[in-house]
Amino acid sequence: MKTKAAVLWGLHEKWQVEEVELDGPKENEVLVKLTASGLCHSDEHLVTGDIPMPFPMVGGHEGAGIVVEVGSEVKHVAEGDSVVLSFLPACGRCSYCARGMQNLCDLGATILDGMLPDGTYRFHENGEDLGGMCMLGTFSEYSTISENSAIKVDPDLPLDKVVLIGCGVPTGFGSAVHAAATEPGDTIAIYGIGGIGINSVQGAALAGARNVVAIDPLANKREAAEQLGATHSCATAEEAQELITQLTRGVGADKAIVTVGVVTSEVVTNAFNAIRKGGTVVVTGLADPTKNTIELPGAILTLFEKRIQGSLFGSGDPFADIPRMVELYQSGDLKLDELITSTYTLDEVNQGYQDLLDGKNIRGVILYDS
Ligand SMILES: [Zn+2]
Ligand SMILES: [Zn+2]
Secondary structure (H helix, E strand, O other), X not given: OEEEEEEEOOOOOOOEEEEXXXXXXXXXXXXEEEEEEEEOHHHXXXXXXXXXXXXXXXXXXXXXXXXXXXXXXXXXXXXXXXXXXXXXXXXXXXXXXXXXXXXXXXXXXXXXXXXXXXXXXXXXXXXXXXXXXXXXXXXXXXXXXXXXXXXXXXOOOOHHHHHHHHOHHHHHHHHHHHHOOOOOOOEEEEXXXXXXXXXXXXXXXXXXXXXXXXXXXXXHHHHHHHHOOOOEEEOOHHHHHHHHHHHOOOOOEEEEEEOOOEOOHHHHHHHHHHEEEEEEEEXXXXXXXXXXXXXXXXXXXXXXXXXXXXXXXXXXXXXXXXXXXXXXXXXXXXXXXXXXXXXXXXXXXXXXXXXXXXXXXXXXXXXXXX
């Protein structure tokens, strides 16, 4: 079949919205008609090379839609089901899944190549294979994906809102709840309030943090953070350091979470300096993987037993966390509607990323015709 998709053909290029060929579902795969796709910063990382992926690539890895066709052996979803797509597949059987680390599932090995688990591609154009970002490619009206990437949700849910539970929400929320293991009474510092950081704010607040300090240079981001659970907000790391010192009587934050768009040594150093002895810095944002991007005083790490913890998909399990976050949204505890600051058509994808880079959006979302 044909589908309209936004394709990236090379570094520093614009997304090209064009018609591409899409194969139907093979064994353990499903064809999804997308309702919505979030504009996550990670797709911009493809453009800049901060996430190295082969081109051409159909972008988008935060999606929700309806299953319109299932391949053979599909067991978990059926035609007509509403699904949220997880940017990480989880097989449930590999050694990592078996040990409860579903976010590190071996099936994730090829997400940067954009092929499906059997090693082949579903998107094509003029005889050339096109990858799908994170085995999804949600910047497309339709996509064929592994059933291990599709999480069934209630049919009455607004897919244009719960779409955020495919990447930004579980990543941010889980960074605070799982990776930072926020406890009641904690002081949590969150560096960078975008589509990820705002959900770390929500996670930390829901987990019972006493102080949630949101740090972002942009006033609209700080305002959003304060509406969604931050007890304090600061424009700079220096300001935050001073505030945290005061709030904790000189002890320091229990945990700091770094969710800025591109992680620098400076921001990790700031977070490292803001935490107490035995505290943890969770690094959720990305940076150029070919370079050493973090430099810290090792003696302080040792003597103060500070921890640096990387976090992927909020260190959670897509098949447990996505349904849980849907329930929190349904109960009104987790806010999603408030996170969506602009909507776009697929043709407007480049404008959406310009708005993201200009700091206008908490989360922009592409809506497809239903
Ligand atoms: Zn993402
Ligand atoms: Zn697995």
